[in-house]
Amino acid sequence: MRILVVGAGATGGYFGAQLQQAGRDVxxxxxxxxxxxxxxxxxxxxxxxxxxxLAPRLVTAAGIDGHYDVVLVSVKATALPAAIDDVAAAVGPRTTVIPFLNGLAHLDALNERFGADAVLGGVVRVLTTxxxxxDIVRLGSLAEIVVGEQxxxxxxRLAQVAEVLSGAGFDFSLAPDIRSAMWHKWVFISTVGALNxxxxxxxxxxxxxxxxxxxGAQIAAEAAAVAAASxxxxxxxxxxNVQAFVTRPGSADTASLYRDLIAGQPTxxxxxxxxxxxxxxxxxxxTPLLDAATVALRVHEKRIGGE
Known part of the structure; x- marks a missing residue:
């Protein structure tokens, strides 16, 4: 099966490299x-x-020469609209699109462009930057992909996806309820990001x-309340586990969103x-604490947008 990885950054680059080393057509x-x-x-x-x-096989949007079997969308949310346009020529009637973005809003955009039947839900957990x-730097050993039907x-189709993505040097699993998995990750990343x-x-x-x-525990409770109400x-x-993660003495952990924030980059x-x-x-x-973090981030976005 032909795999197209959209983006070769810290996440897509890492998983794509693992798949390439496992002999997949990437x-x-x-x-x-x-x-x-x-x-x-x-x-x-x-x-x-x-x-x-590794010497990766590369293509730009102008060079796409046909449809791929599996498209792994691994870009930041800010780059998603452009990525959807770039990858459109690679998505055919039998293509499976698997996004690895945070939150849930990206599903609406991908469903609208390619049809909900073409798009799976996905969750990735990896410690890279x-x-x-x-260059991609591994910050920890965690590396996991979870996918499922929306x-x-x-x-x-899930069995075919499992065959091509499993056994490639990272943990892979199928979720019978991928939206729950996506919500639970959303609770985690919003808690850590808001705390930072x-x-x-x-x-x-x-x-x-x-x-x-x-x-941290108070922020987690707010995020979990939104998930439950949804x-x-x-x-x-x-x-x-989330609350334990954000209350560990001496922990140097930060969210990737926060690392973008302190680097003066869009988040x-x-x-x-x-x-x-x-x-x-x-x-x-x-959600008073999540509201406060959102306002702080919006001030940051306004500042860098005006530069």
Whole structure:
């Protein structure tokens, strides 16, 4: 099966590289500037005491020459509209589109363009970032992909997807209720991102000051309340794990959104937070801490937009 990975950044680049090393037929759809970097340096993955350099097969939007069997959409939400236009020529009547974005708003955009029957739900968990040279740096061993039908249940298509994506050096699983999995990840990333944004620091920075050990748990409770009101309650053990994560003394953990914030880059503020608090308003759920983080991020976006 032909796999097209849309984006070769910290997430798409890592999983695409793993699939390539496992012998899968992988092509990366990238913008010309990223293509130049990858052709010059190769697709490099470092961190955790290892280093890998691959020669990836690259294509730009103008060079797409046919349909692919599986399209993995791995771009930030801010780049999604352009990515949808770029990848359109690669999506045919039998193509399966699997997005790896945060939140849920991206499903509406992809469904509208390609049809809901073509699009699966997806969740990825990986600890990677891009360094100044454009290389992928692993920050931890976690690497997982979960996919499922938007409507739930199983299908022959899922079995085909599992065959091509499993056994490639990362954890892979199918979810009978992928929307629940996506909501639960949304609760996690919004909690960590809001905590980092509000304290302008890591989890450990928050926990190290009086009352700081309560803030993360309070944010998690707000996000979980929105999920529950939306019909996707977070299991107690899952919520306990989120709250434990954001109350660990000495933790250097930060969300990728926060790393973009302190670097002066655009963030996924509206996709992760704006959409979440809008749903909260509709459902009558109070989210004062998430609201505060959203406002702070919107101020940031306005500032960099005016530069």
């Amino acid at each position: 092509t990366f759809l990238v913008r010309p500037k990223r293509a130049d970097v990858l052709r010059e340096r190769g697709l490099r993955i470092t961190g955790l005491g290892t280093a890998t350099v 891009l360094d100044a040279e454009g 409507r739930g249940g199983t299908s022959p 944004t509000l304290v302008r620091g890591s989890v450990g920075d928050a926990v190290a000051v009086p009352e700081g050990d309560r803030l 019909g996707y309650p977070v299991p107690k053990q899952t919520l306990d 996924e503020a509206e996709h992760i937070f704006g959409d979440l608090i809008a749903r909260a308003r509709t459902l009558g759920v109070r």
